[in-house]
Amino acid sequence: MRLDLISIFPEYFEALNLSLIGRAQQDGLLEIRRTNLRDYTHDRHRTVDSPPAGGGAGMVMKPEPWAQALESVLSDDGAAARPILVVPTPSGELFTQQRAAELAAAEHLVFAPGRFEGIDERLTDWAQEHFQVHRLSIGDYVLNGGEAAVIVMVEAITRLIPGVIGNAESLTEESHSADGLLEYPVYTKPAEWRGRRIPEVLLSGNHAKIEAWRREQSQQRTRRRRPDLWAKHVVARERAAE
């Protein structure tokens, strides 16, 4: 998979050279290219922003540097198909595990994280002629810009690429909890730590009992912590039983 990340803060993405994603790049599973948006400005001050039309607070990103940066990415994409352009925005559709899985199948993803009050709306409109545009939000809170959202999305997407996570079991285990329940609690040695014991069932060696206990824990947690997920899970379970 090829990833292009375009930003006025390309250094932000150095975190992606660490750990599993860093290894995936070394292994050739993933190619991440970073582009400094200011390289596509042509004035002395390398201007990327300008006051909002119609007035109001803050600044808005000008569309032309973005269009030129995106054209440069297109020009060295060998493939014929329209690549996917992800534009993080608090007013986008929600980025979910399902969306991550869909994007993990792509050959080429381009990310365009803005700053200030966002990017001139005409940019994404224009970009639809050249890309499959996805305006996505990672959640209902406001960030200062799209870079942190890109890191979140790249991590969720790339770990689904075969070979990026060494232990294939980790992914299968998770897909079990993709029945819409939260994960059960996990423990490690020692059996007693600071006066707290691991639940005895986990030391019993009885795998059927352990599995039943974990399922119960997942359900309890989901009911208490995420009533929204629990309601969906119950509906799905009733449908499956019919």
Ligand code: JQB
């Ligand atoms: C500028 C962003 C997010 C991109 C995601 C999420 O967009 C704004 N509007 C008003 C004030 C400030 C901003 C800041 N901003 C570009 C940009 C925020 C993404 C963002 C996001 N994805 N929250 N915020 N879930």
